[in-house]
Structures are given as structure tokens and as C-alpha cells.
Amino acid sequence: MEKGLTFEYDEHADVLYISVGAPKPAISEEVDDGVIFRRDPATRKLTGLTIIDFRTTFLKAPKRLPVTLQAS
Numbered sequence: 001m002e003k004g005l006t007f008e009y010d011e012h013a014d015v016l017y018i019s020v021g022a023p024k025p026a027i028s029e030e031v032d033d034g035v036i037f038r039r040d041p042a043t044r045k046l047t048g049l050t051i052i053d054f055r056t057t058f059l060k061a062p063k064r065l066p067v068t069l070q071a072s
Contacts, residue, residue, distance in 0.1 A: 014055050019048035 003021040010017070017023065019038075026038035026047050034052035039045060051057075 009054065014053050016051040016054040017048065018051075020046065023048065 006019045006022065008017040008019075008023075009015070024047060025041070027041050027044075028050070029037045029039065031037050034057060036050040036052070037046055038048040038050065040047050
């Protein structure tokens, strides 16, 4: 089965959720202010990202968030 990325933005909370495939239970790890990696509890593979204060943070100044996702 091919996995794609799914995006969901909660405008009220200003949170962007990015998932590899369908969202599923995960272990969360904050890697930077407001940037949270979500990992599979069994394999520790990255299953998604959560970005808190997405618009607030990324509209202040031009930034790039380089992230490489590998889906298997």
C-alpha cells in the first residue's frame, strides 16, 4: 500500500497536523519550539508532524523547515 501525506489545519487553534498515511496513535517528541515529531510506538518511525502556532510563526518571517520523511 502506498502512503501519502495528509494535512489538517485547525484554524481556531492555529495547529497544522501532517501525517504519513492516516493519522494513528503515536509517541510525541518536541524537537523545536512548537514542532512535534510523531513516531510509531513499536518501530519509532516518523508517522507525522504537528506544528503549533503555524500561521503565527511562519507568517512573522520567511522560514524554511527542512524535514525529510521516508515512508516505507
